[in-house]
Amino acid sequence: MQREVVPWDNPEPLTGPIGVPLVDLLDRLLATGVVISGDLVIAIADVPLVRLSLHALLSSVNERVPAPWADGGPL
Amino acid sequence: MTERGPEQTADESALYVFAVCNAPDPAVFVRLPGVAVETQLRPLRFGGLTAIVQTVRAADFTDEAWQTRMSDRDELERYARAHHDVVSAAAASCPTVPLPLATLYHGEERARRALLDETERFRAALERTAGHCEWGVKVYAPESPPPDQGHLPSREEAPAARSRPAPGAGLAYLERKRGVQAQRERRHEDALRVAETVDAAFQCIAASGRRLRLHAPEPAGQGRVQVLNATYLVAEHQAAELDALTRTLRDATGARIEVSGPWVPYSFVGEV
Numbered sequence: 001m002q003r004e005v006v007p008w009d010n011p012e013p014l015t016g017p018i019g020v021p022l023v024d025l026l027d028r029l030l031a032t033g034v035v036i037s038g039d040l041v042i043a044i045a046d047v048p049l050v051r052l053s054l055h056a057l058l059s060s061v062n063e064r065v066p067a068p069w070a071d072g073g074p075l
Numbered sequence: 076m077t078e079r080g081p082e083q084t085a086d087e088s089a090l091y092v093f094a095v096c097n098a099p100d101p102a103v104f105v106r107l108p109g110v111a112v113e114t115q116l117r118p119l120r121f122g123g124l125t126a127i128v129q130t131v132r133a134a135d136f137t138d139e140a141w142q143t144r145m146s147d148r149d150e151l152e153r154y155a156r157a158h159h160d161v162v163s164a165a166a167a168s169c170p171t172v173p174l175p176l177a178t179l180y181h182g183e184e185r186a187r188r189a190l191l192d193e194t195e196r197f198r199a200a201l202e203r204t205a206g207h208c209e210w211g212v213k214v215y216a217p218e219s220p221p222p223d224q225g226h227l228p229s230r231e232e233a234p235a236a237r238s239r240p241a242p243g244a245g246l247a248y249l250e251r252k253r254g255v256q257a258q259r260e261r262r263h264e265d266a267l268r269v270a271e272t273v274d275a276a277f278q279c280i281a282a283s284g285r286r287l288r289l290h291a292p293e294p295a296g297q298g299r300v301q302v303l304n305a306t307y308l309v310a311e312h313q314a315a316e317l318d319a320l321t322r323t324l325r326d327a328t329g330a331r332i333e334v335s336g337p338w339v340p341y342s343f344v345g346e347v
Contacts, residue, residue, distance in 0.1 A: 020159070020335070021335075022151075022152050023290060024211055024335060025155050026151075027211075027288065027304070027306075028341035029155050029158060029175060030176060
């Protein structure tokens, strides 16, 4: 499988790359999946990032996970 | 849905459900902490499928607790990654349907009943995603020079110039303003066109595609503007094509294109 375009270095597929940016993770964890009615938490999918400072989120993503092409990219 | 009775006590337990799988290898969960330190991850069999679950303290997983967690980046990240680790481990061992963060039940019986009710949806999702992975594609507008505002009178200058402006100065000013605006609109349209081009190209090799919420412009400094945040379900045997396609699109559009993956098909197990 191709690795070159992946902005993190995961040794094997599907094992949860450590460097996966939180913002991308939340895109997938919050409002997706087979949504089935739970007993306790009812609204989490509806409040993604609303109460979370998106700027804080993004800036810390950046410092932890630098852009994959720091030199301006292979454009 | 929410049944928080007044009888709920601090040590009442709840069952957190991470994912539903075909036949997971229990060994892959042994070292994973899940979302609670006191208890182990365990399988919960239902209707021929297996859910990966963990007993947790109910008080730690109420709506209110999550509301607080959502506003604490580090806390949220800890839970999101813990959830993702379990889902990824399950998916590495067998076909897996991830559940969204924070799916909880008051107990094993309630969980089993709820899961049983959805067995057909789980089976359909497992079938749909078998042999596929999810790949994220984010496109950022090509870098553009800052709009030419050198000739616009600045706020400080304007009131200071007490003398009457030259005839036609107002009109020229408006035209420059209009020019800047038109330039901005053109760039915006170009960026949207690039997004459509990239999306169409990935749709061609994908079994399915979804647009996700665009991320806000990055703060100070880079100011990259995201024009596409999409995710695609791609057959494993076609994943090798993604690299070449991405390169081709980068060359053709000049846009910054970031591809991430392979992901467990989070975005393609619900009603797509």
